Amino acid sequence: MAERAFLPHLAYDSVVFGFSGDELKILIMEYHNTGLFALPGGFVGSNEDLDLAVRRGLAERTGLSDIYLEQFHAFGSMARYKPEVMATILQANGHNPERDFPWMLDRFITIAYYALINYKDVVPKPDALSDSCRWYPVKELPKLILDHEGIVEKAVLTLRENLDRKLVGGNLLPQRFTMKELQHVYEAILDTKLRRTTFQRAMLATGRLKRHDKQYSGKAHKAPYLYSFT
Amino acid sequence: MAERAFLPHLAYDSVVFGFSGDELKILIMEYHNTGLFALPGGFVGSNEDLDLAVRRGLAERTGLSDIYLEQFHAFGSMARYKPEVMATILQANGHNPERDFPWMLDRFITIAYYALINYKDVVPKPDALSDSCRWYPVKELPKLILDHEGIVEKAVLTLRENLDRKLVGGNLLPQRFTMKELQHVYEAILDTKLRRTTFQRAMLATGRLKRHDKQYSGKAHKAPYLYSFT
DNA sequence: TATTATTGTTACAAAATGAGACAATAATGA
DNA sequence: TCATTATTGTCTCATTTTGTAACAATAATA
Structure with missing residues (x-):
């Protein structure tokens, strides 16, 4: 068999979470002139680590390296x-599928990852086939191709389960954040209101928060501390 | 490209858990005349659901259909x-690899599943390349090929995390079991002793246990109830 | 019929959590 | 200057959950 750039039949898709306006959002791509929306994904180089292939693709789309990334399921029905x-x-996109990209018409098994990134650090970039790569609130997604809506659903469920267990909420915020900001992240992910005092006590009890200087907002009230995860 | 039976570069491996003698055990295969031990695995048919491929392989090795099965990670380094x-x-096994099975020398990404089965229901069967398919205590595994030891480790960690969340312990026991048997399963999985009364209270509080007749053991003490999960 | 081992349940202490109160700010504005 | 306002950090107390031990109820045995 001839050398080929990518492993056949295998893809990855990434559910990139961001947090803005007290909402949980994800990156969605739109393909040129089709009205089709999809998760950003890609293929795995024939000699490339699976995890690194996903990081490479994310770096291309977000400009970020070193982001929080977790594999959560392989979809193969x-x-x-x-x-x-x-x-x-x-x-x-002006191609002849059968002639130019026959392998893209094959059956694919996709391995899905979710990423948590600081919304403000990202300038989404579409790829060659895509029109746009934009943030959408998880609650207001457009219709997605194939099983991508199911992939998003499973990503959200997995993120919820991992929220307390792995204390990953901070990855959606800047390095330093207030307790209220962190609470809003939790509320967006869990889709529920939390009690302020109970939340604060629980977070401090993890022992994973470091307290820094106060943040003076210019508003007429006590200034909150800034925290970071250790 | 010619029709082929299996998807190239893609495999699955299964960590089949059983419980016997108060120990957690898994099925391990030994290859003929090599001293090499490995997890039972297989390939995915070109037109076969991923999950069904794993169930098919497990049915061949254990004789069981309808078993508790969960995908937990894809290994692709x-x-x-x-x-x-x-x-x-x-x-x-008397083959010429390059001539007869060149595709088996390719790079593989494997999708790992764990299964929970009732030890007594299983008569392990090796496949064509294998000498034996036997139970080994998780704590006394032989050296395994490739990254299979890491796969087992991740399976055990995932099983521990899912134990309370999904109440899967009962799948390692017969349909009906005593509270003490269930406790021993938990202790084997978590690798720790549990307090009898606390465990009993917590299990009953789940509301998922149905109580049946008593089990008379012939021993000189109160007979325990039998339970099943609903 | 007392003894033994084990089981299901109860009782109480200890710890964790829910829910509210309260004091301590930063700015504002009379 | 000083009361006012909105928010924060902490404390208190009730409620719930969990840890720990005690106890009563058996099945068989001696």
Whole structure:
């Protein structure tokens, strides 16, 4: 068999979470002239670590290296095999799918990751096939291709389960943040209101928060401390 | 490209947990004339659901269908690519690897599952390349090929995390079991002693246990109830 | 019929959590 | 200057959950 750049039949998709306006958002791509929306994804180089392939793709789309990334599921049902979707996307970009990219019409098993990033650090960049790469609130997603909506759903569920266990909430905020900001992140992820005092006590009890200087907001009230995770 | 039976570069491995003699055990295969031990695994048919491929392989090895199965991680580093291992196994079985099975020398990404089964229901069966398929205590495994020891370790950690959250302990026991048996399963998985009364209270509080008739053991003491999960 | 080992339940202490009160600010504005 | 306002950090107390031990109820045995 000839050398090939990527492993056949294998892809990854990434659910990139950001936090802005007290909402949990994710990056969604739109393909040129199709009205089709999808998770940002990519392929794995024939001699490339799976994890590194995902980091590479994320770096290209967000400009960020060194981001919090976690693999959560591989999706491999036959039900997700719909070659006509990829054919539509390729045709809309002026390609002849069967002639130019026959391997993209194959069946794919995708390994899904979620990433947590500081919203303000990111300038989303689309790829060659895509029109745009934009933030959408998790609660107001457009219709996505294939099983991507199910992938997002599982990502959110996994993130919820890992929130307390791995204390990952801070990865959606700048290095230093107030207790209220952290609480809003938790509330957005869990989709529920939390009690301020109980939350503060629980967070401090983890022993993972370092307290820094106060943040003076210019508002007429006590200034909150800034915290960071250790 | 010619039709092929299996997706290239993709495999699955299964960590099959059983419980016997108050120990947590897993199924390990030994390859003919090599002294090499490995997790039971297999390949995914070109038109086969990933999950069903794993169930098919498990059914062949355990004789069981309808078992508790959970995917927990895909392993895809380049460090796990050691074609000489598979070459050794094929040669020991009288094959010429390069000529007969060149694709088995390729790089593989493996998707790992763990299964929980009732030890007594299983008669392990090796496959064509294997000598034996036997139970080994998790704490006394032989040296395994490639990254299979890391796969087992991650399986155990995942099982521990899921134990309370998904109440999966009962899948390692017969349909009906005593509270003491269930406690022993928990103790084996968590590798720690539990307090009898606290455990009993917590289990009953889940509301997922149904109480059946008593089990008379012939011993000189009160007979325990049998329970099943709903 | 007393003894033994084990089980299911209860009782009480200790710890964790829920819910509110309260004092301590930063700015504002009379 | 000094009361006012909004928010923060902490404390208090009630409630719930958990840790620990005691106790009563068995099945078989001697």
